[in-house]
Structure formats: C-alpha cells, structure tokens
Amino acid sequence: xxxxxxxxxxxxxxxxxxxxxxxxxxxxxxxxxxxxxxxxxxxxxxxxxxxxxxxxxxxxxxxxxxxxxxxxxxxxxxxxxxxxxxxxxxxxxxxxxxxxxxxxxxxxxxxxxxxxxxxxxxxxxxxxxxxxxxxxxxxxxxxxxxxxxxxxxxxxxxxxxxxxxxxxxxxxxxxxxxxxxxxxxxxxxxxxxxxxxxxxxxxxxxxxxxxxxxxxxxxxxxxxxxxxxxxxxxxxxxxxxxxxxxxxxx
Ligand SMILES: Nc1ncnc2c1ncn2[C@@H]1O[C@H](COP(=O)(O)OP(=O)(O)O)[C@@H](O)[C@H]1O
Ligand SMILES: [Mg+2]
Numbered sequence: 001x002x003x004x005x006x007x008x009x010x011x012x013x014x015x016x017x018x019x020x021x022x023x024x025x026x027x028x029x030x031x032x033x034x035x036x037x038x039x040x041x042x043x044x045x046x047x048x049x050x051x052x053x054x055x056x057x058x059x060x061x062x063x064x065x066x067x068x069x070x071x072x073x074x075x076x077x078x079x080x081x082x083x084x085x086x087x088x089x090x091x092x093x094x095x096x097x098x099x100x101x102x103x104x105x106x107x108x109x110x111x112x113x114x115x116x117x118x119x120x121x122x123x124x125x126x127x128x129x130x131x132x133x134x135x136x137x138x139x140x141x142x143x144x145x146x147x148x149x150x151x152x153x154x155x156x157x158x159x160x161x162x163x164x165x166x167x168x169x170x171x172x173x174x175x176x177x178x179x180x181x182x183x184x185x186x187x188x189x190x191x192x193x194x195x196x197x198x199x200x201x202x203x204x205x206x207x208x209x210x211x212x213x214x215x216x217x218x219x220x221x222x223x224x225x226x227x228x229x230x231x232x233x234x235x236x237x238x239x240x241x242x243x244x245x246x247x248x249x250x
Contacts, residue, residue, distance in 0.1 A: 001026045001185055002047075002078070002154055007056035009042040009209075016042035018209040019056065024154060029176070029186040031196040031217065034206035040189040041083050043206070044158050047187070048080040049073050060154070075103055077153035081160060085143040089132035093123050096131050096142055100149030109149070116145040119175075137168030144175065155179065156187040161195070173199055197221045 002024040009017035017039045024030045032040055045051045047058060049070035058065045060076055068076075087096050097116055101109040117124035120141045126134065131142060140160055147155055157176075161169045173195050180186055180199070190196035197203055197217040205213040205226065213226065220226065 001028075001061060002187065003057075003059040004043075004047070005057045005059075007043065007046060007058065008054045009039070009046050009051055010054040011042075016209055017046065017053070020204075020206070020209070020211055021056075022204050022211070022214070024185050024187050026153070027180065027183050027185055028202070029180050029188060029200045031200035031203035031220075032187065032189045032206060033191075033193055033196065033203055033220075034212075037208075038206040039209040040206055041158055042209075044080055044082075044156050044187075044189060047073075047078065047156060048082075071103055074150050074152075077151070079147045079150050079152040079155055081143050081147045081155065081157045083158035083162075085139050087131045087134075087139055087142050087146065089130065091131055092128050093131050093134070093142060094127040096146050097123075097149055100146035103150065112149055112151070116148060120145055135168075137164050137171070140164060140168070140172060141175075148179075152184060154185045154187065156189075158189045159191060160188075161190060161192045169195065193227060194221070 004023070005021045006019045007017055007021070008015065008019060020039070020043060022030070032043065034040055042051065046053045049068060053066065056066070060073070060078055063076065065073055065076070065078070088099065091099070094113070097113045098109070101112070117127065122138050123142055123145060131139065134142060144160070161172055164172060169192065176186055176188065176199050188196055188200060197220055200217045203215065203217050203220045204211050205220070213220070
C-alpha cells in the first residue's frame, strides 16, 4: 500500500532523513521507533506532503505521490495525526470534526461524524464546546476523530501517547487495535516502545535519519541490546502530567 524508497529530507545543511525505505501493507500496523532527533517527524511530514523530500519516492497504491499535494494524499486515503495533535482550539469540537471532511463533498459526512461521537462519547457530550476545554487525552481522540472523518485507509500518527495519562495511553492503544481491525493500516511513530511493538506487526528503528534496523515487532521487542541502547523502557507515559492538563493554545 505505502512504499517509501530512499527518501531524503534536508533542511538547509541538516540531513534529517537519509535514504529511508519502508513499506506498509494494506491493513498492517508498522511502528517507527527512535530517539529524539532521529528524523521520525521529518519522515512523516514528507509522507504527508508538508515538506518536499530532496530525494527518493513515495508511492501509495502504486501511484507516485512524491510531488502530490497534501490534499491529494488525503483524498487518496493517507492522513497524518500530527505531533502535538494540532487541533483548532478556537473552534468547537464539532467544527474540528467537520474540518476533517473539508475535502469531501458526499452526503455521508454527518453520518460519519455521528459514528465518531459513538466511538468517543466524551466528544459527543462536548460537541458544542471549544476544543480547548478538552483534556490532553480528549484532544488526542479529537485529532484522531478528525483524521477518521477523511475516511483514511492509512493513518499515520506522530507520538500520539506523548503527555497522556496511563489510562488514556491504554485507551489510545486499544483504539489503534480497533481501527486496525476495521482494516485501516497504521504507521505509528512512538517513544512508548513496548506498547507500540505490542500493537505493530513490524517496526523500523531510525537513528540519525537512517534505518538502523527493521524487523518483526516480536524480534524487536526481544532485542534487549536495542531496547536498552536506543529505545528506553517506554513505560513512563505520564511525564508531562495528567490528562486533565490543558494543552497550550496554538
Ligand atoms: N524545520 C526544521 N528546520 C531545521 N532542522 C530541523 C527542522 N525540523 C527538524 N529538524 C532537525 O532534523 C532532525 C530530525 O528531527 P525530527 O524529524 O523532528 O526528529 P524526531 O521526530 O525523530 O525527534 C533534528 O536534527 C532536528 O533538529
Ligand atoms: Mg518528532
């Protein structure tokens, strides 16, 4: 489904992503792991179309997406839930969900948004409230809900568990498993290595912009040298406070 070959992302003289090749098959969950600064966000931004790669190719369903707009990628079924969620805090919950449908013109948008509310009752209760009144965990659910309204076949998430309470981290990973059983493929960038490898079938480890290692999730989890050296425990998910903390306004 997604085929990335020899992708390069360069900012001035910083080579953030160096000849990265990876694949995600239809319905697969693939983890991308690596320390801060490894190039994970840059990779996802290139896949989203927010930064133009300086080399390499991105194909989705066999179609060359490398120079396509972000909108064209969303229309084809690839969507990113960005780092830090980036919901619209000046809008209501409902308006945020409607933004997820901005490229759609079919008659099923309202029905799809209702389905999001069924999945996330916390959001339904607050549909007319400002998105900034949501907790961090609820904002992450809203960001995922907004992405789902575009009807993706591949959802890419950039560190979705960051700053969430342990309870919301559990819910988040349950949700990812549910989405995957609905046949949505997932490319998951995470610092929470153990949980990411639990939900994924394969993973890639980035170091200084390059793929250091790719393997099955089972092999990566049992690679203790790797988990100690590069990935940390990933157990401490509450370092930024509880889910009741409000995310800063953007
Ligand atoms: N907009 C930017 N301009 C210049 N350098 C950047 C920019 N974004 C990221 N970088 C650099 O690219 C490298 C990879 O960053 P990033 O993709 O954010 O890694 P990660 O998400 O794995 O922490 C880092 O050295 C970072 O400082
Ligand atoms: Mg990042």
